Amino acid sequence: ETGVTQTPRHLVMGMTNKKSLKCEQHLGHNAMYWYKQSAKKPLELMFVYSLEERVENNSVPSRFSPECPNSSHLFLHLHTLQPEDSALYLCASSPGLSSYEQYFGPGTRLTVT
Amino acid sequence: DAKTTQPTSMDCAEGRAANLPCNHSTISGNEYVYWYRQIHSQGPQYIIHGLKNNETNEMASLIITEDRKSSTLILPHATLRDTAVYYCIVRVTTNAGGTSYGKLTFGQGTILTVHP
Numbered sequence: 001e002t003g004v005t006q007t008p009r010h011l012v013m014g015m016t017n018k019k020s021l022k023c024e025q026h027l028g029h030n031a032m033y034w035y036k037q038s039a040k041k042p043l044e045l046m047f048v049y050s051l052e053e054r055v056e057n058n059s060v061p062s063r064f065s066p067e068c069p070n071s072s073h074l075f076l077h078l079h080t081l082q083p084e085d086s087a088l089y090l091c092a093s094s095p096g097l098s099s100y101e102q103y104f105g106p107g108t109r110l111t112v113t
Numbered sequence: 114d115a116k117t118t119q120p121t122s123m124d125c126a127e128g129r130a131a132n133l134p135c136n137h138s139t140i141s142g143n144e145y146v147y148w149y150r151q152i153h154s155q156g157p158q159y160i161i162h163g164l165k166n167n168e169t170n171e172m173a174s175l176i177i178t179e180d181r182k183s184s185t186l187i188l189p190h191a192t193l194r195d196t197a198v199y200y201c202i203v204r205v206t207t208n209a210g211g212t213s214y215g216k217l218t219f220g221q222g223t224i225l226t227v228h229p
Binding site for chain 1: 222
């Protein structure tokens with residue numbers, strides 16, 4: 001247990017569906033991150049938030065829409081996804097943006113059909 | 114970003130030391146070397162980091178060469194639960210819209226298999 005939880009753990013959605021991934025951290029951290037891990041590809045940083053403000057959008061398509069309502073929660077809203085968006089989506093948090101350690105959740109395994 | 118090079122896979126016998134090498138010949142003077150690992154079906158887990166000096170914690174030791182162009186992660190007594198993908202990362206301070214943050218760029222890592 002890292003103190004970072006993600007729900008759901010598995011999700012299957014059609015290309016016309018709208019769904020949301022949820023991340024919650026119980027560590028009192030101020031920074032949160034979304035990563036994507038596709039099969040046979042390295043982890044890719046998608047978004048960075050600090051104190052609920054988006055710091056980085058790493059050229060992510062608009063069909064992925066992040067939301068950070070408070071420093072403990074991070075959402076990734078999904079709509080009109082493509083099959084190539086199937087991947088493991090990982091959330092992480094850190095005390096601050098310059099902290100040396102990021103704590104990762106277990107991820108949500110997303111399959112787009 | 115400074116690139117790291119790691120062997121694709123390594124084997125280690127249970128109870129023996131696992132020595133995982135990493136090359137980072139383009140590392141800059143103020144960039145840290147980080148190691149994370151990812152056990153199957155889990156998120157990555159921080160192991161250790163260092164700048165110049167060798168570092169040790171309860172999980173592992175990190176040996177960085179004097180010229181900082183390479184490093185070695187040492188798991189002193191590997192167990193079956195240490196089977197994972199090990200990532201060597203050069204952490205870069207990135208500026209985004211006037212805000213700086215430490216960016217971790219993951220490569221393919223080394224698949225370490227610990228066998229009985």
